Amino acid sequence: xxxxxxxxxxxxxxxxxxxxxxxxxxxxxxxxxxxxxxxxxxxxxxxxxxxxxxxxxxxxxxxxxxxxxxxxxxxxxxxxxxxxxxxxxxxxxxxxxxxxxxxxxxxxxxxxxxxxxxxxxxxxxxxxx
Amino acid sequence: xxxxxxxxxxxxxxxxxxxxxxxxxxxxxxxxxxxxxxxxxxxxxxxxxxxxxxxxxxxxxxxxxxxxxxxxxxxxxxxxxxxxxxxxxxxxxxxxxxxxxxxxxxxxxxxxxxxxxxxx
Numbered sequence: 001x002x003x004x005x006x007x008x009x010x011x012x013x014x015x016x017x018x019x020x021x022x023x024x025x026x027x028x029x030x031x032x033x034x035x036x037x038x039x040x041x042x043x044x045x046x047x048x049x050x051x052x053x054x055x056x057x058x059x060x061x062x063x064x065x066x067x068x069x070x071x072x073x074x075x076x077x078x079x080x081x082x083x084x085x086x087x088x089x090x091x092x093x094x095x096x097x098x099x100x101x102x103x104x105x106x107x108x109x110x111x112x113x114x115x116x117x118x119x120x121x122x123x124x125x126x127x128x129x
Numbered sequence: 130x131x132x133x134x135x136x137x138x139x140x141x142x143x144x145x146x147x148x149x150x151x152x153x154x155x156x157x158x159x160x161x162x163x164x165x166x167x168x169x170x171x172x173x174x175x176x177x178x179x180x181x182x183x184x185x186x187x188x189x190x191x192x193x194x195x196x197x198x199x200x201x202x203x204x205x206x207x208x209x210x211x212x213x214x215x216x217x218x219x220x221x222x223x224x225x226x227x228x229x230x231x232x233x234x235x236x237x238x239x240x241x242x243x244x245x246x247x248x249x
Binding site: 007009041042081082112113114116117118120121123125126128 | 132133135147148151154155158159161162163164244245246247248249
């Protein structure tokens with residue numbers, strides 16, 4: 001059995017990458033592999049944006065990540081710099097920058113790029129989507 | 130702890146997309162955390178290394194100024210695709226740092242020896 005780290009660098013919706021990453025995670029887990037964590041970088045940080053409001057008959061990848069994390073204890077790490085650049089901020093960021101709302105909540109957490117290094121150290125393979 | 134090796138592949142031109150800047154951030158952070166980092170520039174990625182870039186602020190930060198500092202981060206293995214240079218009428222002398230230009234086959238050998246690859 002192998003250990004995987006997932007690196008997601010594309011936003012949901014326009015492109016399929018994030019959905020493919022999620023499906024990869026499901027398949028790997030079903031086969032008995034371990035997902036050590038998901039790291040969201042570049043536009044991938046939009047996966048953590050809880051303000052996404054798609055149609056009710058569309059797949060909600062944000063919710064899917066949240067449930068995956070809850071069911072399998074998979075950390076959902078978001079690069080803080082990449083996220084803040086793109087308006088994905090948590091409660092503390094909102095307070096620090098005098099913003100009215102925030103859209104990044106647990107289980108997504110803001111981390112530095114060092115956490116991607118850590119994830120790659122403990123993963124047999126890092127797969128980028 | 131066994132330190133795994135990381136290859137960062139740059140395949141897009143600078144400024145039109147943020148890939149180059151965010152890739153460099155990642156490479157520097159990884160080196161700071163003690164990871165052995167090898168950089169690759171292929172396809173339009175070779176344009177990132179051109180000398181005398183003068184981007185305007187709206188095009189993003191002038192991050193190519195950081196390339197000469199890579200050696201201070203112990204990032205010394207920097208490989209450029211010879212074919213990509215040739216296709217764009219460029220030579221290594223047009224680039225802002227010293228690099229090794231390799232044919233595709235040798236580039237692939239370098240890629241194959243690394244534990245993890247990330248592409249931007």
